[in-house]
Amino acid sequence: MRRISGARLRSGAAALLLVLLLAVVAAPLAVVVAGSVLDPRALGLTSETWEKGSHHATWFSYVLSLYGRHLARSAVLAVCVVALAFAIGAPAAYGLSRRKDAAARALAVLLDVPLAVPGLAVAIGLLLAYPRARASGATLAAGHLLYALPFFVRAAGNALSGGNVPELEEAAAVSGAGRWQRFRRVVLPVARPGLLAGALMAFTISWGEFNVSFLLATPTTSTFPSALYLTYTTNSFPVAAAATTLFLAAAVPALAVLQRIASPEAARFGEAA
Amino acid sequence: MTARFRTGNDAMGPSAAWLAPAALFLVFAFVVPFAALLRAAGSAAPGALARELAGVWTHPHTRRALANGLALSAGVSLAAILLCLPPAGLLARRRFPGRGAARLLLSVPLAFSGVIVGFLAIVMLGRVGFIPAVATALFGRPLGAGLAYALPGLFLAYLFFEIPRAVLALEAAFARLDPELDAAARSLGAGAWQRFFRVTLPALRPAIVATFATTFSVSLGSYGAALILSRRFSVLPVEAYQEFTAFGNDAGASAMALWLAAVSIAVSAAARRAAAAGRSAGERG
Numbered sequence: 001m002r003r004i005s006g007a008r009l010r011s012g013a014a015a016l017l018l019v020l021l022l023a024v025v026a027a028p029l030a031v032v033v034a035g036s037v038l039d040p041r042a043l044g045l046t047s048e049t050w051e052k053g054s055h056h057a058t059w060f061s062y063v064l065s066l067y068g069r070h071l072a073r074s075a076v077l078a079v080c081v082v083a084l085a086f087a088i089g090a091p092a093a094y095g096l097s098r099r100k101d102a103a104a105r106a107l108a109v110l111l112d113v114p115l116a117v118p119g120l121a122v123a124i125g126l127l128l129a130y131p132r133a134r135a136s137g138a139t140l141a142a143g144h145l146l147y148a149l150p151f152f153v154r155a156a157g158n159a160l161s162g163g164n165v166p167e168l169e170e171a172a173a174v175s176g177a178g179r180w181q182r183f184r185r186v187v188l189p190v191a192r193p194g195l196l197a198g199a200l201m202a203f204t205i206s207w208g209e210f211n212v213s214f215l216l217a218t219p220t221t222s223t224f225p226s227a228l229y230l231t232y233t234t235n236s237f238p239v240a241a242a243a244t245t246l247f248l249a250a251a252v253p254a255l256a257v258l259q260r261i262a263s264p265e266a267a268r269f270g271e272a273a
Numbered sequence: 274m275t276a277r278f279r280t281g282n283d284a285m286g287p288s289a290a291w292l293a294p295a296a297l298f299l300v301f302a303f304v305v306p307f308a309a310l311l312r313a314a315g316s317a318a319p320g321a322l323a324r325e326l327a328g329v330w331t332h333p334h335t336r337r338a339l340a341n342g343l344a345l346s347a348g349v350s351l352a353a354i355l356l357c358l359p360p361a362g363l364l365a366r367r368r369f370p371g372r373g374a375a376r377l378l379l380s381v382p383l384a385f386s387g388v389i390v391g392f393l394a395i396v397m398l399g400r401v402g403f404i405p406a407v408a409t410a411l412f413g414r415p416l417g418a419g420l421a422y423a424l425p426g427l428f429l430a431y432l433f434f435e436i437p438r439a440v441l442a443l444e445a446a447f448a449r450l451d452p453e454l455d456a457a458a459r460s461l462g463a464g465a466w467q468r469f470f471r472v473t474l475p476a477l478r479p480a481i482v483a484t485f486a487t488t489f490s491v492s493l494g495s496y497g498a499a500l501i502l503s504r505r506f507s508v509l510p511v512e513a514y515q516e517f518t519a520f521g522n523d524a525g526a527s528a529m530a531l532w533l534a535a536v537s538i539a540v541s542a543a544a545r546r547a548a549a550a551g552r553s554a555g556e557r558g
Contacts, residue, residue, distance in 0.1 A: 010465055011367075014359035018375065021360055021436055025378055028393035028433075031403045035396070088294045095291030107292050110299045116486075116541040117307075118494025120510040121530035124517055125306025128313050128527070142302040149295070179287060210386030210497050215514060225386045225497075232392045232501055241396075244389060251384035252377075259377050 029248070035241035036060070059242040063231070067243060070227035075250070077137070077223060078206040081144045085152040085202040088145075090195065093156035094183060098166075111153055114146045119211025122146060127216060137221040143212035148205045152198035159194020160187055193261050200258040207251055307534075314527040325528035335512055339532060342508040346492035349431040350439075350485045356432075357439035358481075362473075364440070365447030376444075383437045387430075387497025394421040394430040394502060422502055430498040435488040442487065446480030479548035486544030490537045509533055 036059060064071070092111075096104050114122060126139040133139045159165075165187060172182045188195070210225040217226055224247060231243045315322025329335045364376060382390065397403050398421040405415035420426045454476065458468045496510035509529050517526035 010359070010469065011363065014363040017356060018360035018363055021356065021440070022375055022378055024433065025381060025436060027403075028397050029381065031396055032393065088298050091291040092295035095287050095289070098287050099289075099292070103289055103292060107296055107299075110303070111295065113538065114299075114303050116490050116534075116537045117303075118490075118510060118530070118533040118537060120494065120496065120513055121310065121534045122303070122306065124513065124526055124530045125310045126302070127517075128523065129306040129309035142298075145298070146302050149298070153295070183287075204384045208384040208386050208389075210388055211494055211510070214497075215517070225388060228386075228392070229388045229497070229500070232388065232395075237396075240392060244392065247389065248381075252381060255380050255384060256377055259373065259380065 032241045032244050033248070035238060036245040059238045060246070063239060063243045063246060066235075066239075067224065067227040067231070070222060070224045071246065073221065074207060074224035077141060077144065078203045080141055081148050081206040082199045082202045084141065084145050085148050086195070086199065089149050089152040089198065090156055090188070091183075093153045094160050094187060096153065097157045097161035111150045115150055119143070119147070119209070120215060123212045123215040126212075134216060135218055135220070137217075140213060140216045140221055140223075143216055144206040144209050145202075147209065147212070148202035151201040151205065155194050155198035155201060156191065159191035159197075162194070165190050197258055197261055200254050200261075204251060204254050204258070207254070208247075310527045310530055310534075313523045314531060316524065321524070322528075325524050326531065328525070329509075329528050329532050334507075335509065335529060338507045338509045338512045339529075339536075341506060342493050342510075342533075343536070345428065345431060345508070346489045349428060349435055349492050350488040352428075352432055353435040353439040353488050354443070354481055354484055357436060358443055358477075361440050361443035362447045365444045376441075379440050380437045382434055383441075385434065387434060387495040387499070388501055389497070390430045390434050391421075391498040391501025393433065394426050394498070397421070398426050398429070422504060424506060427498065427502050427506060430502060431492050431495070434495065434498065435492060438488050438491060439484055442484045443477070443480060446477050446484075449480075450476055482544045483548045486541045489540050493533060493537050 092107065096108055122143055126143055127134060130139055168186050168190060169182050172186045177185065208225060209223070210229070213223050214226055214229070217223060228240075228243055228247060231240045235243075311322065314325045329339065364372060395402065398405070398417050398419070400419045402418060402421065405418035408414060408416035421430070450473065454472050455468055458472045463471065494510065496508055496514070499506065499508045499511055510533065513526045513529035513533070516522045516529065
């Protein structure tokens with residue numbers, strides 16, 4: 001009898017905590033999204049008076065007129081980071097999943113070390129090492145890729161070594177397909193969900209990246225998270241809320257697809273993000 | 274397109290050339306910049322590196338910023354693990370309606386920078402925040418007004434940031450647990466609490482340690498929330514940023530960056546070692 005009530009109590013407490021966590025995450029997001037379309041006075045969030053005829057639709061277009069370039073740059077940069085992660089990370093994941101020698105172990109460690117190094121340290125190092133690459137945004141892309149690559153390689157590696165990929169590859173080898181042909185025609189198609197998961201993680205990391213970008217960006221390369229910092233420190237609440245909502249509009253769908261196609265990979269995202 | 278049959282070589286796995294692009298990238302984007310940090314901190318004179326590194330610790334301002342970050346990161350990581358452990362177990366073991374939506378919602382802060390979290394803290398607990406507004410309507414007093422700018426607000430902001438990392442990592446750990454162990458303990462007559470503390474918790478220990486390392490590193494390196502929220506409570510990344518951009522002190526900023534990297538890498542390495550030891554001793558042994 002006491003055993004049952006103990007278990008009940010425990011799962012009841014866990015459910016209560018889960019609801020609490022959900023509320024803690026959902027409440028600020030709901031207020032911000034509501035604040036981007038409603039009169040902030042209705043939320044009790046400001047005592048400022050708004051000009052009559054100031055329409056909520058204009059908050060979004062105002063944000064776009066102020067920070068549209070940052071938004072576009074963030075999108076381009078995130079797509080570039082995904083492409084680079086694929087170009088560098090897919091072969092690495094394949095090599096790491098099939099080789100177990102010292103070189104592979106060393107690379108696996110080196111891939112993960114940057115995750116433990118604060119972004120600002122990486123940014124200062126990149127700036128000191130390549131002072132002239134800053135204007136082109138190359139160091140910015142490198143900084144983003146440094147944090148995106150380990151996640152891409154891990155997701156891709158799971159996909160490349162999981163299931164029946166090694167057997168399929170062996171069958172293709174017996175049929176006379178060379179290494180590159182097998183990689184392109186057999187391994188990549190089978191590993192598609194894992195690669196897509198890795199690509200979405202890389203996109204999400206680049207899209208929200210601030211720690212590296214804030215120092216490395218110049219006025220002509222600065223991305224949307226830096227624009228958000230500007231908005232928060234200089235603009236009024238509805239503008240800041242609209243900008244944040246625009247940020248969420250790309251981040252949340254990416255996370256939703258990620259969870260749909262690959263919950264285990266999404267969990268790993270949490271394990272080492 | 275020549276199909277070749279290379280059994281001998283193929284049995285060894287793909288050649289090292291597959292690893293080369295990633296290795297080259299990491300050397301140029303990480304190893305070289307890290308060397309540049311060391312050089313900048315120690316370029317002034319022989320022994321300058323040690324002096325600059327010691328200076329971060331002896332200067333009361335930077336020492337306080339470092340200590341602030343360490344205490345905040347450790348406290349937030351502990352709180353995140355305690356708060357997220359039971360819900361993670363629930364998400365891993367039960368199938369209930371809305372479970373997917375709950376996991377998605379809890380994962381959303383993963384995409385955020387600290388700056389956004391700082392803004393959310395101000396929205397909720399600022400001087401004209403949402404919670405004070407609701408409290409005024411309900412109790413006639415603006416409870417929590419301005420809390421965002423004090424230490425509790427900063428703590429909550431960092432905690433918000435670590436919720437997805439802790440929940441997702443711990444959920445994965447719960448999902449990997451062997452249900453047989455729990456069943457065996459139950460058949461031996463162990464109660465729910467006893468099973469949790471004697472069976473589940475020891476098996477989760479490596480994952481808990483690894484989660485602590487992750488959340489600690491992320492908190493120590495994140496400075497967006499502190500940048501937005503804190504006026505008096507400074508953290509070392511903010512100091513390094515100012516030293517680098519406002520004062521052009523490359524050596525000092527590099528020394529602070531090296532401190533951050535060293536502490537963070539040390540904690541990760543220690544956690545990795547502890548987790549590996551726990552894993553070999555507990556889970557499978």
